[in-house]
Amino acid sequence: MMEKYQLTPVEHELMEIIWKLGQGTVRDVIACLHPTRHLAYTSVSTILRILQQKNILKAVKAGKQHIYQPLLSKETYAAHSVKNMVKQVFAGDSVNLVAYLVNKNDLSLDDIQAIQTLLESKKKELGK
Template identity: 30%
Template structure:
């Protein structure tokens, strides 16, 4: 499971599972912004299970689904795809776009600075 890639609907479902830790089809359906049929949510969860991104266990008459991939791993994969597709492979251009966002608070920028300093120390 090196490549972690989600369709937009799968990402919505995974986001709910990551936040809640687990969920039944009904719980996931309720938490979605979009009003989807039960079978559509079930189908998304089954597809995610086939891909190895979730697992299920019986809970009464339903199944409870649990994520098997960490959001950080999915994030790394998504960022790599964005870096290649949007920023011509340049992490520098992607970073410049990120830090130019005026909605970032000073505290977030300071934490980013600290992370960069730590990473630079590792390279020394």
């Protein structure tokens, strides 16, 4: 996939807000920031314009404001990010990623059952 899906931490933070809202102005995004997160109006505006230049957002003019709408879905970004991580961190082997997640996380019996259910469903989907 293309480099355009690379987001900085602050770009990702603002995209999470836009994905949640569906669309929003700079003020809408600021209103959704965590109360301890202080970003200036101009900073948020600049970051949203950068995301627009990356073709991750589009801006629709509404009076004196712009309403930002996602061009990149969260699902597409997640798929790209996970594929990229598997490629870079786990040498392209998804089994190594799953093994890492299972072995390095405190999973409850409910978590393990949910994972088994997902795997059984996938087996049926593949006809095995």
